[in-house]
Amino acid sequence: MPSQPSIVPPDLTDTDLAPQINGAGPEVAGNGVAPAVSATGLVKRYDEVEAVRGIDLEVRPGETFGFLGPNGAGKSTTISMLCTLVQPTAGSARVAGHDVVSERDEVRRNIGLVFQDTTLDGYLTAEQNLRLHAELYGVARDAVGPRLRQVMEMVALWERRSSLVNTFSGGMKRRLEIARGLLHSPRVLFLDEPTVGLDPQTRSSIWGYIRELKTREDITIFLTTHYMDEAEHCDRIAIIDHGKIIVLDTPEALKASVGKDRVQIQTPDDDAAIAALRERFGIDAVLAEGAVTFAVSEGEHFVPRLFAELAEIGQTISSVNVSRPSLDDVFMSYTGTTIRDAESSESDTRRNFARMMNR
């Protein structure tokens, strides 16, 4: 009975048991738990441009999964396909146990969406925005009030529920959107660049809410970001570039796989410095973010040798920076470029989807 108000305990929901009950066998993983999100050979082509070129992934229930890549790498297009907003050109995907093409409504009912750009109605109050959402999603009437309060308290906006959304700051709007995305108890919450355009303090508070959310709700989080430091909040991350997943692992494993420090030096003649590094040390350095950049083990011991060698050939170094491997270096070691440089060289064609989605 769809009209019945049904509030079920958080630990025992029908969708949890869905695979066993419905006999939806194929996607059940070895441990008996169906993946929250799975994609096989997902492709999206816009005219000549192949925005997504074959994505395979599996996200476990309860996981925080991050999609990391520069703008235009295909993150948003992939997330749009998983959210049923964009039809895949090829391949298939299941979210919360439902096919994103053939069971579009089922998927929509079981996911929460927070987009890059705000989708709130600024002329309504915070509460009216959430109530409207509850009505659109058909949340049982007697559950709306308590649930509304719960999600608004989670993002600390309950006191401001009667204010017009137009009076909210960017961070408050984002928090309200997260609350709204949770209102209908989705199995999977998609956050597309949840902190983009926010100041660092607000960003970290948003992450505080996301972490808290994990302790409160039985939920899988799928997010995209192009901030390296944010990817570290994820259980696992996939690095995506040019429409393909380059590597997929935990942040720790990825950093361990690099194993080298990153050294950046500023010199008056970068080309000469790069040539000297190759000849004298056998190191391949590249120009990234305006500095000669390379990876080397035990960077702090290497730098004094570097100074000495370069001094011999009359080269000077104006500044030096040695850093421990971060996800930036992971990105660099797998893609050969830093995320910022990748963005500045990216053409706009891959952002076509934004226009398409706006229709």
Place this chain on the structure above:
Amino acid sequence: MATELAGTQERTARNDPVHEIARVHVPTRSLRSELRAIKVVWKRELIRFRRDRLRILTSLVQPFLFLFVLGTGLSTLASAGTHGVNFKTFIYPGVLCMAVMFTAMFSAASIVWDREFGFLREMMVAPVRRSSIVLGKCFGGATVAGFQGLIVIAISPLVGVPYELTLILELLALALLLAFAITAFGVMFAARINQMQSFMALMQMVIMPMFFISGALFSVAALPAWLGVLNRLDPLTYAVEPMRRAIFSHMNVSAAARKALDPGVTWWGWRVPTALEAAVIAALGLGMLLIAIWEFSRAE
């Protein structure tokens, strides 16, 4: 951030009972959920209209200008041909239609705003049919425009139109029908237009010709052939004429005046009855609604 997190935990402890409801269940799609969606989209239009007092006020300026400035100014000039009927009374149905049209178009235009500000996506990703969203929007626009019509109806005694319940109901019914059709018309275009400026330009381009050609400001009794054809093709004609007919039949208007001022719409010499005129508006509105639904369902 540390303090903020601590604050959150404090709240958690305080409001624990609320967290009993950790999970709400979203039911599968049903007629009931579609109706809820239609209703909430409709309600949003009303909330936003009520908030926007300035819009209610400004949208009254134009009808007043037409009735009391243009109407008064032209009445001496027109008196020779109106057979004693007040010129303001004569143009009143046209002005009523115009007020309704502008409000309805503005309501439809809000879809373009919604798209620009992203809210449209919130509605489009909901697990309901697109047709429910479009229907809610059209009903909302019609209600708001109908309300605007009601305000113009309220001032009708100022231009010599009597307060009579049957007349008011008839005018209101026609106004609502027109409002619905125009909103559907606007929504149909809003599905394809991404910029507010373009939509406004289109609105001007469509509404003013429709208004002028409909015979809102002149009698269609002796029009040149080309204008007569255009007049019959103009959908607004089928709203202005029955309104004028209704008003005249509730007043003491001589037969000669009726013949000169309200000859009625004729198709190849056959006078189209009020019911059919209303049906023309309804059919056009329905047709455009279906196109609008189709366009929104198709858009991904």
